[in-house]
Amino acid sequence: MVKGILKISPINKILISKYSLIAFFLTLLLFFSLFLKAESFAVATRHYLATDIGMKVLEEGGNAIDAAVAIAFALAVVNPSAGNLGGGGFMLIHLSDTDETLSIDYRERAPQKSFEKMFQDDLGNVIKGLSLNSILASGVPGTVSGMFYAADNFGTIDIKSLIQPSIDLAKNGFVLSDFQAKNLNKYKIKFSKNKESKEIFTRPNGFSGGEILIQQNLSRTLERIAQNGKEEFYSGDTAKKISNFFQINGGYLSLEDLNQYELRILSPVCGSYRDYKICSMAPPSSGGIALVQILNILENFELKEFDHNSERYLKTLISVMDYAYKDRAKHLGDPDFFDVPQDLLTSKKYAKDIYQQIQEKKLPSKANVTIVEGEETTHFSIIDKWGNAVSNTYTLNTAYGSGIIPTGTGILMNNEMDDFSSKPGYPNAYGLIGSEANKIQPKKTPLSSMSPVIIFQDEKPFLITGSPGGSTIITSVLQEIINVLDFQMSLEESSKKSRIHFQHLPDILFHEQFDESLIESLKKEKKLLNRKIGEIHSILLKDGGIEAFSDERRPDGKASSVYK
């Protein structure tokens, strides 16, 4: 037979045509599945206007990082309690091209003039409120630097056009929801202490839902930033306005501090949980280490065989949280200043030891502290059609930060200095205590609980999630992860499940709605406090589909997805 020529019998011909038909359909299927994937994208944020802005960026061909930058600037206008230019946060990014996951730490740094006992009186007592509501409460803001870094290094669209929608929203105003109007009214006293805050964020008879909130000075500041770049904020007119204001009013934050602000690119903390890989923020966040540690311990339990939110299940979570928060207080702080034993805390062996102690019913020892309410920070999750993902949490710390706006800027300043340990063992706004690891030092970053998370299945983003809530961020995100991974819940189902929070100290179990009998039984062991826990904004990429969901614990959030 001559090479290359095949003699085909009639029966083979039928077989070949059958196989080629199957092959043809398989190719078609593959083509469509690629096509489908190529057209899926989603955004989940705290405010519908920010979500719409992010979706528009993605629809017009921008990537997840472009959308993140546009959203972050938009939230600074439409969600002034947490969205910000005067604060900081963490952005976790997964780049699909290189399969790389990295994080930007653009959190606040302590001004150079700060010192360990700056919030204590001569007798060594902590002066209440100084780290939260005074001119000393602010760290050097990092948000503008973080957004420019993200756009310059990973974005595809000119940052000016990403900022433009926010300029328009600040200049022309946006409609306040009932929730926002009430929330602004609630903080009237805070705003009244600062001239510009009072002008912008208070009305003699209070705000009502439906009213338009215009922020002229903020729009001008945003315009200058769009025009002059991040230098505007760190050495330009805006920097001078901020530093002059701090100097005149007895603050420490200086022009030099702004000039010298530096963000950090950090490797995320990653661990494995059953068949998944989980990545979150490394110190100066406690989130990544605590989540990996908790999941490592929980891996020893067959959780899906527990009844969800049963007594046995909740008690298991409580014990595990107890250990992780005790370690947080002792071992975690800014890694540039303190040697954090990350490898130990995230090791499977360490988790196994804790698991064994829990089995033997040993629990860490206690003391008593109080806790005040702090209720703002904001998270958003994004995936684009190429599979790039962004999980971003940023904040002013408590609602509207210190409430102080440096004159002429429209920028609310953070009160992140309260996240330092003002004195060993003295609780911050979230009842969190700290030690040497988190003491105040010049240029140091306060320890955070913000935990933007990306979970991977077969190396591809599977769940993108995060939450506000101070110390409850870690436990809220944890319960979202277990609900989805162990109990196979949809995001909507997961969000409707009650959550608990336990943080070692104070010795109080925070909880949402549970059966009376369960509450009675938990009450025998712990003091209980009923309150809302967390506000998750997630995206789930499961079985080739996409689900985006914004927690309904607070209004105004919106999740959008496109799947075609």
Ligand code: DON
């Ligand atoms: O970084 C932290 O952990 C806090 N400053 C976050 C504050 C917060 O989440 C407030 N709440 N909802």
